[in-house]
Amino acid sequence: MRPREFDHDDVLRIAFDQFWRKGVRGTSLSDIARDAGVQRGSLYNAFGSKEALFLQAYERYAGDYLAALQKALGTGSLRKRLTAFFDLTITNFRSGTPPRGCPTTRGLMELGAAEGEGLDEDAREAFASLISRITALVQDTLAAGAARGEFDGNPAAAALHIITVTRGLAVLERAFGDEPQLRKIAGHTIDLVLGRKGGSA
Amino acid sequence: MRPREFDHDDVLRIAFDQFWRKGVRGTSLSDIARDAGVQRGSLYNAFGSKEALFLQAYERYAGDYLAALQKALGTGSLRKRLTAFFDLTITNFRSGTPPRGCPTTRGLMELGAAEGEGLDEDAREAFASLISRITALVQDTLAAGAARGEFDGNPAAAALHIITVTRGLAVLERAFGDEPQLRKIAGHTIDLVLGRKGGSA
DNA sequence: GCATGTTCTTGACACTGTGTCAAATATTTT
DNA sequence: AAAATATTTGACACAGTGTCAAGAACATGC
Numbered sequence: 001m002r003p004r005e006f007d008h009d010d011v012l013r014i015a016f017d018q019f020w021r022k023g024v025r026g027t028s029l030s031d032i033a034r035d036a037g038v039q040r041g042s043l044y045n046a047f048g049s050k051e052a053l054f055l056q057a058y059e060r061y062a063g064d065y066l067a068a069l070q071k072a073l074g075t076g077s078l079r080k081r082l083t084a085f086f087d088l089t090i091t092n093f094r095s096g097t098p099p100r101g102c103p104t105t106r107g108l109m110e111l112g113a114a115e116g117e118g119l120d121e122d123a124r125e126a127f128a129s130l131i132s133r134i135t136a137l138v139q140d141t142l143a144a145g146a147a148r149g150e151f152d153g154n155p156a157a158a159a160l161h162i163i164t165v166t167r168g169l170a171v172l173e174r175a176f177g178d179e180p181q182l183r184k185i186a187g188h189t190i191d192l193v194l195g196r197k198g199g200s201a
Numbered sequence: 202m203r204p205r206e207f208d209h210d211d212v213l214r215i216a217f218d219q220f221w222r223k224g225v226r227g228t229s230l231s232d233i234a235r236d237a238g239v240q241r242g243s244l245y246n247a248f249g250s251k252e253a254l255f256l257q258a259y260e261r262y263a264g265d266y267l268a269a270l271q272k273a274l275g276t277g278s279l280r281k282r283l284t285a286f287f288d289l290t291i292t293n294f295r296s297g298t299p300p301r302g303c304p305t306t307r308g309l310m311e312l313g314a315a316e317g318e319g320l321d322e323d324a325r326e327a328f329a330s331l332i333s334r335i336t337a338l339v340q341d342t343l344a345a346g347a348a349r350g351e352f353d354g355n356p357a358a359a360a361l362h363i364i365t366v367t368r369g370l371a372v373l374e375r376a377f378g379d380e381p382q383l384r385k386i387a388g389h390t391i392d393l394v395l396g397r398k399g400g401s402a
Numbered sequence: 403g404c405a406t407g408t409t410c411t412t413g414a415c416a417c418t419g420t421g422t423c424a425a426a427t428a429t430t431t432t
Numbered sequence: 433a434a435a436a437t438a439t440t441t442g443a444c445a446c447a448g449t450g451t452c453a454a455g456a457a458c459a460t461g462c
Contacts, residue, residue: 002408003409003458025227028448039411039412041451042412050449109311157389160382160385161389166369168368169369172332175313204428206440242440
C-alpha cells in the first residue's frame, strides 16, 4: 500500500474553511487541492466527490459546534443559558473576516434545493440532524428551567420557536450584516419566551 | 432594428420558475433557453449575464409578492391579519410540486455568499430590500393594531421578530419539509407577540 | 533481496456551463 | 434601394466536475 501524502483531517479543515467562506458551489476542488497542497485527483480518490468531501468536513464541524453549544448551555440561570446560546450562535455567524454566516443555513438553502434528487439528500439530512440536535438541547434546557420554576410554558414549542429565530438570524445576517440588530432580536426573543421580566441573571 | 423574437416578460417568468425550482447556481442558461425557445446567445445579448437575468426576474416576483402581501394584511383584526400574513408566507414556501421553498432566503444564502465580489452585491440588495419592505408592512400593521388597542408593545421590535421567524420558517421548510410544523410555529409566534389570548378573531 | 500486490498519485480526457465575439440576418429609416 | 441598427447564431476560450489508465510508493511473502 502506497501511503497517503496528506493528512485526512487537515484536508477536512482546509476544505471546510473554504466551503464556509465561499459556499459549496462556489468552492472548486482545485481551490481546495491548491490550498491543501494535494492533487485534485487525490481528493477524488480519497473522498469520491465534492459533496462527499463537504459532508465529511461538515460532520466534523457539526460535532465541534454541538459540543461548544452543550458547554454554553450548561451553567447559570435559564436566562443566562439562553443568552449564552444566542451569543454563541451569533458569534459563530459573525466569525471570520469578512463574516462567514451560518454554514448550516447556507448549506441547507444551497444544496437542500433539489428535492427528490438523491445526491443532495444526504446533505439535507446532515443539516437537519444538527438542527434537530440543537433543538433537543434547547428543549432540555427549557425543561430543566421549568422544573426549577424559571420558565412557565411548553418547552417543546418554545424550543422550536427559539431554533426558528436562530435560523432567521442566520438569514438576516446575510441580508444586512447588522450584528447589533441580531443581538437585539435575540434579546427580544428571550424576553418574549421568558415573559419579559424573566428570572434575575 | 431587427425585432426581438421572444417576449421579454415571458422569458422572465420562465427563468424565474427555473431559478425558484433549482436555484440560481443550479439553473443553466441553456435550461432557460431551451424552455423559452430562445438561443442562449440571445439571452446574453438581452440581459448581459445570468445574474442580471435573475435580478430582473426576481424584481418581477418581488413586486407581485409584495402586492399580494399588502392585500392579505389589509383586513380584519390584528390577529386575523397576522394569521393571513403567515398563511401567505408558508403557502408561498410550499407552492409547487415539489415545494420550491422561499426564493428570497434561498437566493440570499446562495448568492450572498461570495465575499468581496461586487457582482453578488446587487442581488443581496434586492433580497434585503424585499425583506425590509415586508418588515415595514408588518410594522405598520402592528402600529395600526396598537392604535386600535389590539396590541401592546413595540411595533418595530415585534415586526423585526416576526420577520425573523418567517426567515427561520423558510429554513426549516428546507430542512424538514413539515408544513404542519411550520404552521404550528407561526401560530405560536402570533400568540407570543399578541400575548397568548389576543383579540378575538 | 526481490517479486508481487495494493493503494495512492498523476495527467489526459469527456462533458457541462459561462461568457465573448464576429459574422449573418431581419427590420426601420433615409 | 441603400444604410444604419439591433438581434440571432455558431464558434471559441475558459473553468469546473468526474473518470480513467498508467505510473509510483510502500508492505508483504518468497
